[in-house]
Amino acid sequence: MSQDSAAPEAARKLTGRRRREVVAVLLFSGGPIFESSIPLSVFGIDRQDAGVPRYRLLVCAGEDGPLRTTGGLELTAPYGLEAISRAGTVVVPAWRSITSPPPPEALEALRRAHEEGARIVGLCTGAFVLAAAGLLDGRPATTHWMYAPTLAKRYPSVHVDPRELFVDDGDVLTSAGTAAGIDLCLHIVRTDHGTEAAGALARRLVVPPRRSGGQERYLDRSLPEEIGADPLAEVVAWALEHLHEQFDVETLAARAYMSRRTFDRRFRSLTGSAPLQWLITQRVLQAQRLLETSDYSVDEVAGRCGFRSPVALRGHFRRQLGSSPAAYRAAYRARRPQGEVGTAVLDAVVPAQVSAGIRRPPSPLDQGKPQSDVYAPGRPSFPGQRSAP
Numbered sequence: 001m002s003q004d005s006a007a008p009e010a011a012r013k014l015t016g017r018r019r020r021e022v023v024a025v026l027l028f029s030g031g032p033i034f035e036s037s038i039p040l041s042v043f044g045i046d047r048q049d050a051g052v053p054r055y056r057l058l059v060c061a062g063e064d065g066p067l068r069t070t071g072g073l074e075l076t077a078p079y080g081l082e083a084i085s086r087a088g089t090v091v092v093p094a095w096r097s098i099t100s101p102p103p104p105e106a107l108e109a110l111r112r113a114h115e116e117g118a119r120i121v122g123l124c125t126g127a128f129v130l131a132a133a134g135l136l137d138g139r140p141a142t143t144h145w146m147y148a149p150t151l152a153k154r155y156p157s158v159h160v161d162p163r164e165l166f167v168d169d170g171d172v173l174t175s176a177g178t179a180a181g182i183d184l185c186l187h188i189v190r191t192d193h194g195t196e197a198a199g200a201l202a203r204r205l206v207v208p209p210r211r212s213g214g215q216e217r218y219l220d221r222s223l224p225e226e227i228g229a230d231p232l233a234e235v236v237a238w239a240l241e242h243l244h245e246q247f248d249v250e251t252l253a254a255r256a257y258m259s260r261r262t263f264d265r266r267f268r269s270l271t272g273s274a275p276l277q278w279l280i281t282q283r284v285l286q287a288q289r290l291l292e293t294s295d296y297s298v299d300e301v302a303g304r305c306g307f308r309s310p311v312a313l314r315g316h317f318r319r320q321l322g323s324s325p326a327a328y329r330a331a332y333r334a335r336r337p338q339g340e341v342g343t344a345v346l347d348a349v350v351p352a353q354v355s356a357g358i359r360r361p362p363s364p365l366d367q368g369k370p371q372s373d374v375y376a377p378g379r380p381s382f383p384g385q386r387s388a389p
Helices: 033-044 081-086 104-115 126-132 148-154 179-193 195-205 225-229 232-241 249-255 260-271 275-293 298-304 310-321 325-334 343-348
Strands: 019-027 056-061 087-092 119-122 166-168 172-175
Touching: 019 033, 019 081, 019 104, 033 056, 033 087, 033 179, 033 195, 056 081, 081 087, 081 104, 087 104, 087 126, 104 119, 104 126, 119 126, 119 179, 126 148, 126 172, 166 179, 172 179, 179 195, 232 249, 232 260, 232 275, 249 260, 249 275, 260 275, 275 298, 275 310, 275 325, 298 310, 298 325, 310 325
Parallel strands: 019 056, 019 087, 087 119, 119 172
Antiparallel strands: 166 172
């Protein structure tokens, strides 16, 4: 369930020694310090003077220490996995690698906590730990948009939605990257103690009490690195080179020498996304780039992104970004210095990647332009923006 929805079910009764006001934060070696510090700051500081009810924080080591974090810092957690047995909420703020399995002992502790009624929370890559424990099977979940395809591929029973800032599924909650962890922690405070308490905490943290929109404005929509060695990489690279043409998924399937059904299944298994949705979002992303870097009309942008009509562009653009193309351009330019946008750089800003290591051949228009500048989309925000349905 998305960030703006109520939890789908009432909290289950806690068993044993667990207490609702006790929050355990599970740390691992190699985890990023920013994400790790978010629940420590939200739940570990006494702000009762500001009207924020107090939680009791238990910082737990998920494995033998010392725990090394970003920049080589070493942490010593005051508690081990045994302390999780007292927590009504268990937060996994991050995991060190989306490709390596978490410690079995930590996974078992999470499963036991969930069985005993605890609320389990995964921030950013912490979702991979929850998924490895089997707690996301058959559930909606999110993570950082960059890792969402990998989460969907590795755990196909998880309903991954990369559009949301966070997902509340009652007793299991997940968030997108970094700042979205703050959003989810504020949501937990709001759920536990009401809007006024969450608002007071947000003012102390100097952040919005509730951000509108989702991850859509930030999505790069690249494909996961795993596709780089797959035969489909050539077909996808061709698609990105020809977004200005009107072609469909049947065309891509034919280029891959597959039936449409086989192509759909193969594409989804690699990326976690249906090929039609991927193609539409690539066209929308291309439209974003042209709106940011050119003076072409919306009608001309639609044609250069392969949409059959400006109406089609406007419909898909609004569904994905919650804004019309014209409003998006206006908001973007309001945030940029005068004179930065012009048609001179238009044709240099075409889709430049499928994934890390898959790039289009340089265009003659790119000569003299650093390759890193060929792909440099901006991501403005503006009032009323929301995530796609």
